[in-house]
Amino acid sequence: MIHVDKVTLAALAGTTLMTAFSYGAARHQRKQFREPELLNKLLDRLPGPQSIPTKSPAGWLVHYGVGMLFTTAYDQLWQRNIGKPTLANGLLLGTISGLIGIGGWMLTFKLHPHPPKTDYTGHYKQLLLAHMIFGVGAALGYTKMKRLPVNRQI
Known part of the structure; x- marks a missing residue:
């Protein structure tokens, strides 16, 4: 069973931190590393x-x-007791996700009929770091959700 609340909070936390990093890297390096805009x-x-x-x-x-x-x-990994949502495991999963993400972007740019021009090497380097941040943010978000009351009344 998927823990929808935990997954949603973790995804929002991780993706938001990752995206903030990518936007900062794009601005600092004056390159197009902003994933939503590239998409x-x-x-x-x-x-x-x-x-x-x-x-x-x-x-x-x-x-x-x-x-x-x-x-x-x-x-799904954490529910099967394959690691726990810790900073170290978030960093490890983020690194693995980064390598998968780089592979996905490489394939997309290769197969696309008119890919945008960008600094591909620079994009892939920052993408790995961004996913490491994603993994840490996702682990933190997942852990925080465990501490929130399940049926909070307003």
Whole structure:
């Protein structure tokens, strides 16, 4: 069984921290490392009549959706007592997720008919660090959810 509340909070925490890091790295290095905007560019450049602006919510939905998928996988590992949601395990899972994410982006850029020009090597380096931050944020969010009351009345 998936712990939806824990997974949702963990995904929101991890993805938000990761995205903040990516936006900061993009600004600092003056490169396009902002995942939601890159996703929108990829969607916009697909063949067909669609026009997806850089600031469209579509890229954000895809980005946070992938965060939910990764966090659901973490939840399943933790429920099976394969590790615990600790900082160290979050860092390890974030590193593994980063390598998977890099593979996904590489495949996407390779298969896409009109991929955007970007510093691919720089993007992959920051993506690994961003996913490490994601893993730590997801572990912290998951742990915090365990401490919140289940049936809180307002």
